[in-house]
Every structure is written in C-alpha cells, then in structure tokens.
Amino acid sequence: MNLDLHLRSLLRNPVGLGFAILSLALLGAFAQTGSEHKGSPAPWMNSRLSPDDRAALVVKEMTLDEKISLLHGTGMASLGPVSPLAVKSNGGAGYVVGIPRLGIPAIQMSDAAYGVRNSGENGRYSTALPDDLAGAASWDPDAAYEYGALIARELRAQGYNMSLGGGVNLTREPRNGRTFEYMGEDPVLAGKMVGQVMKGEQAQHVIGDIKHYALNDQESGRNAVNVNIDKRSMRESDLLAFEIGLRESNAAAVMCSYNRVNGDYGCENKYLLADVLKKDWNFKGFVVSDWQATHSAAKASAAGLDHEEPGEIFYGDTMKKAVESGKVPKAELDEHVHRILRSMFASGVIDDPPEKSVVDVEGGFEVAQKIAEQSIVLLRNEHSQLPLEASKIASIAVIGAHADVGMISGGGSAQVDPPGGNAIMPPGQGRTTWQAHIWFPTSPLKAIRAQAPHANVQYDPGTDPASAAALAKAADVAVVFAYQWESEGMDLDNLSLPDRQDDLIARVAAANPHTIVVLETGSPVTMPWADQVSGILEAWYAGSRGAEAVARVLFGEVNPSAKLPITFPKSEADLPHPILVKPPKASTTNGEPDAWKTIAKGLPPFQVTYDEGLKVGYKWYDAERKQALFPFGYGLSYTTYSYSDLKVTPGKSVHLSFKVTNTGNRAGAEIAEVYAALPESAGEPPKRLVGWSKVKLNGGESKEVKVELDALYLSIFNVEPDAWQLVPGEYTFLVGGSSQSLPLKEAVDLK
C-alpha cells in the first residue's frame, strides 16, 4: 500500500479523518515493531550493551541482501546509476537505506565542511562558519569543538545523522583548491583541531567523518594521480594528522580518497586502510569511499573499504556475487557490516535519532561571529594603524570585493548556501551552482558604517583602480577588500590575487598612506604590495557573520589573537614544487555523461612525487633557509607579549612551564607555541610544533603557562621496526609567539 497516498486521500475526506488518526496510530505501532524482537524489545536496543555487542547481535539476524544494502548508497545521477530508493533521501550527498524490520534507521549523509550543504535547494537554512582553515587559525580547541557542535545541531535539525566534513589533508600544495577545507600544514595542529571538530559533532549524536584519507593534496587529476611518498614522511606528516584526529575524537567514519598512493587507490590501499588505519590505529569505525573513489569489490574489500558511495557500482550486486562465489569471504562482509552498525550505535544515531526542527539562526550567527573573531589574523600593523578610532576618523573609503553586499565563500561540496541566494546577484538569480563564486550576505560596508556612524563611509567596487584611488585619496583611511576564490574540482594557477587586485591595492596604497587590506582567501596569497600598506588582515572565508567580525577587529572591539596555520610564501618559486603537476589529457574526463564508467575502470595514472618528504610547510622553509612572507604560527595583536622563565622537566612525558606577560595595556589572548628540535641523529627538519597554549591576559598581566608534551609528538616513525620511536639524545625546546620568533630555548637529554 502506498501509505502517503492513502493518508492524503483520507485527509481530503473529513469523514475519514478519524480513521486517518487511527491509521497513524497503527502506523506508529507498526514502526515500533522495528525495534522489537520476537515480541520483546530487540536485544540490540539495550543501550547498556557495548556498540560492538549490539552490532554483533544485529549482524546475526541479517539476510545477505540486507547486509549488501548497508554497504552502499543509492546513487547520484552524475556518478552512476540511481536506485529508485533514492527518493527517500533527505537531499544530502549520501543516503543508505535502513533496515526497518530490525529498527536500523537509514543513514542520511550531508557534506558539512563549514556548515551544512544543499540547504538552499532543499528549502532549508544553514549557518556558514568561517572556513576550516580559519578554524585552525584560532588554535583554539574549544572553538573547534563548538564549530563541530554547531554543524551537528544543524545537521540534526535538517534530518541528517552523518556528517561528511572533517577535511584534514595537510597542505603540501597550497594551490590545492580545497586548502580552505583543511586545517593547514602542521599535523599536530591540524589533527588536534579536526579531532575537536569531530568530538563536537559526535557529542550531538551524529556520525563524524574524517577525510580524505590520504594525500589527496591536489584537485588536478585527482581520480588518476598516483602520489609517491616514502612511508616515514607520510606517517610523520599526512597520516599523523589523521591519527591524532581519530585518537582525539573516535570519529566513526573515515573517507578514503580518490587518488592513488604508491600505486594503489586510496580506497583499495591495503597499507593505508588495513595496516595503518585498522590495525595500527585500531580504528573501530567504517571506511566510506569518496564519491566514486571505489574501483573494485574484492580488492577494495580485502584492503578494508567498508562502504561505497554514492551508488552500487561495486558494492551492490557485484559484491553479492563475490560473496556468493567466495571471492569475498563471508567474515569479511560481516566485518564491513559490523563496523557500520557499530558506528551507528556508538555515535548514538540509533538511540537518539535526529528530529527535524528549525535551525537556530541567531544562535548560529553568534557562534559564526565568535569563531570568525578568533580566526582573523592581523598580519601587518605599521605605526599602530589599527585599531581604527571611530571618533577620530571623518571619512573611510571601502573598496573592492563586493564589500558593499557580501563576503566570498569556498565552493564545491563544502559550499553552504547563503539565504536568499548569492548576495551579488539580483534576487532569484543567485542559485548556488557548482563552482559559481558565492558571496554571503554579510556586508563589510554596512558593518563599518555601524562602527563609525559619524564618518562619511563611501564604497567603490575597485573595478577601475583610478576611481578607487581617487576615493581613497579623499578619505582619511582606505580599507581594500581583496579575495581569492577556490573550490573543490580546481586548483589555483598561482598564489596571486586574481582580477588585477594587486594592481588595485598598489594604486590605492599610493593614493592613501592609511591603507588597510582585508583578505578573503582560502589559501595563502602573495602580496607584492605588502610593504606599501599600513595594515593587513587575513579574514579567510569568514562565514555568515564575517563582516561584523572584521569590523569589530578593525575598530578594536576585538583584539586579534589568531595565528597562521599555514606559511605565506613570498612567491611560488619558494614552494617545494614551484609548478603543480597537471594530468595528461588521457588521465582526465570531460564531464561526459558516462564519465563515471571510465573513472570506475581507472584512469591511467600520472605521477606526483612528494620528495620534500618530511619537510612540509614551515619545515621546508626552515630546512631550506627560505624566508617566508608571513611564517607559520605568525599573527599580531593590538598588544604585545613577552616570554620568560622556561623550565623543561623530562619524565614519562615532558612538561614545560614558562611565563607569558602582556606588556601592553589592552587585554588579549596570546597563542604561545612550543617547538622541539630533535637530536641530530633523528634526521628531522630543524624543528616541529609539539604543543601550544592560548593564554588570556589583561594589560600588564603575567601568567605561568604549563604545557605537557605528548611523547608521540616528539617521536619519529622508524620504518624498520615499523613503529614510532623516541630517539635518545638532546632535544631543544623553543617557545614563543611564532615559528620564527622563539625567544625561549632550553636543551635537555631524553632517554
């Protein structure tokens, strides 16, 4: 019976209404039976049992078809066949049918990198947080937790029980179009922060997912590229970020990546999935393929892929036949199913399923603004140009980047839909299409006017540098907004600002000595004009309340405290790979309708070799003695800090204590960074981040800061015994406010 139709016709007939209510009651009773078992509550519904025990009880009851149904999604038109069952999807990127007879709900997955995706086309609403890289710039684990919790609340309110955020690919290639979705270049910072995001999500009873495992560090040719890298380098860098993230959060899912690593695809890579993730790290959750990153049934299954998305090219009928013929052992199938069910029990989506409700819009604004305020990095402040004093300024020129209406956001599957559509489009024309530049309706011009109500604040779009310079010349202060858009599915050609914005900034700076640049970028950018302007703020993709946050920083209501989670090089020539390797034509598809078939079979590989090895990000600049434009860990404040009294106490774990003093008179928060130089014999780059603490200090106040170092962060990965090892010898600990400004230093011997 089509229950929907049946109820609709009854509801149209008032006489039938009483009957309809009875029908609903019966329907409710029917739904209940899903959690019943031979007349009594199903034993796996006993929440006192462990998730493993509960999963094992369910697996025993399942038919082969039910097991197979859990191993794949229901399809996506552009990526292969779509099952009729997909109509029950909540409108997210993935939908896995449940098993109502056993009380197992469907898995409704949504992308959720900096907010819940696709809300616009589903007639819903989501908050856009500052992008993930911005989140990392806060270096604030509590903010990261809040970031995850907000996303998960909005996922649940929209009917989802699984998130597809959690991007933590280390930045080896800053031109990667997804740099904004990741957490920068350091495995400890990125791992800790993504771990907190996941923890915040899972605490709301949503399945968390960390991605893209591993080394999907460029978008160009991502379905074909073979990444060559040595084991030690990947374990100590790229994989370490995942290891820490998982250890911190027990995230229930890991998404394997499109690319190949040392010959095998991420989703059929035995080393990555079986040996490292599942064995070494003891990961208990399930591995979900990136959307069409599955290339086989038996090989992928043996390597450790548990679930195929978005459809069932390999993990549907093909898998069923492989199980029936013994190519995939039954125990292996059961393990995949067990892992998925276990994750559902462990994350609480079975005991506490989401109920749709209205998203808390104002609550979202509050969190988005607070995190933006903690993530905006002050890069330059000559002659204490900032903060601006509204009472002393008669006129302000606001220039560029559509600052009259909005701020740019990151694209691709991370894209969050702005309410009302793209802010720069006429109403009704702003639908968020794939790879369109989407501007959020958070207007810096309005926010600046609100901060300086008595000043004459004028806007120039910046499209004609001469007109912008003329406006700037006539104003007391010029604030130029500059953007660099990026997205999944593309890489940046270079790190320059697009659309001749460098020229615009230089012209404005020449016209007004009080020029401040506000950057809205997802990656580092080069700044040929850096010495000519008096202030630079990096606002990243600042989210739903970016403009308010920027204005509060500009006018000193917020004292900036963020630090760069990524190096800003002087030029691409300083990168480990000055040129990004593009795929040959044979390794690409042109979006033809059946491209999915070619991709599934496997495109011919092309090679990218990360021969910089351990030297990722600042480790490269340190080792190669290259000066960055703005180094990792760098960020100014409206006050100043000093460091003293370092004590290092070796023991089971190493303890550090030191004093940080706010030497100015404005309250602020200093991110005190701790680096270690390992013994010579370890063969490591000059130093690595091993800890930090964000310290709030009033003007003139001092605090003793204690940091306990995790032994893992001091270790190296030795490929011979295939294990982490602490190399005995002299360790030098360096403490300060940036990777290039470390006034405290103490060496100790560790055995």
Ligand code: BGC
């Ligand atoms: C992306 C994933 C995303 C998935 C679902 C893929 O193209 O790489 O990050 O979760 O699509 O939208």
